[in-house]
Amino acid sequence: MARCKANGIELEYETFGDPGAPALLLVMGLGMQLLGWESGLCERLAGAGFHVIRYDNRDAGLSTFFDEAGVPDLTVLYSGDFSGVPYRLEDLAEDASGLLTALGLSAAHVVGASMGGMIAQELAIRHPEQVLSLCSIMSTTGAPDVGHPTAEALGVLTAPPGTDRESAIARGLRTWRVLESPAYPHTEEQLRATVGAAYDRANRPAGSARQLAAIIASPDRTERLRKLAVPTQVVHGEADPLVNVSGGQATAEAIPDAQLLVVPGMGHDLPLQLWDVYVETIVANTLRVDEAAEAAEASDAGL
Known part of the structure; x- marks a missing residue:
């Protein structure tokens, strides 16, 4: 793994694959490290012809932490007082933009999961x-009337953190048992x-x-999503308990010509059994870039 200054x-x-191949930036979600994009999935994407980049968002993994900002009071936030919030999604999008620039990349195919999908959307807008x-995978638009979590999912998301390794792992196991895909559950050993x-x-x-x-x-x-002109694929689990499928549907409806794939039995994770689906869907969406360019050339030529 490596480290760079950005924003x-x-x-x-960390990168996978040929540095000369088209870049594919993977943006992970809330509280997740780059490990959320499992190495096996990254290797499959690299094998499909991409230079894959996964990274830790600010305040996650080994990237810069904002501990001086303290822990936000959710009660205050839900009352509408955001004065104590140290950064917003636009700042995380600027981090992603800065990372691409630091790596000498003028552009990349961008894939985001959950909060990472929100960051990817913001990056495309800005x-x-x-x-x-x-x-945009298992994400939403930020509209208040879509993408709501179930009470159980919200409960595990906001539960107090563990006080040591064992209690933290126990909390993580409880969380993923609620969020994982019901049709593709993990074994206890895998989750642990x-x-x-x-x-x-x-x-x-x-x-x-x-x-x-x-x-x-x-x-x-x-x-702002309605103004995008980029080939877009939205993927969402039909059984997602953290970001209701309405969030994905609203995203696809907002972005012009976006394609929507709703996956039966998928929750709020990226199970191994669905990796082939993700890779095929991501690759197909990237090919739309060439198709759009060819159509534009034909139009310019009067064909």
């Missing part, structure tokens, strides 16, 4: 020249290994709380 902070990142294609690896690499729960504050404090993107 005034430092971001930890820096359309840097986004070749957009894939995944949660344990994340804890051992970087356990900073206050960062997750600040990221959640960034989501709450950020405005609805719907009207």
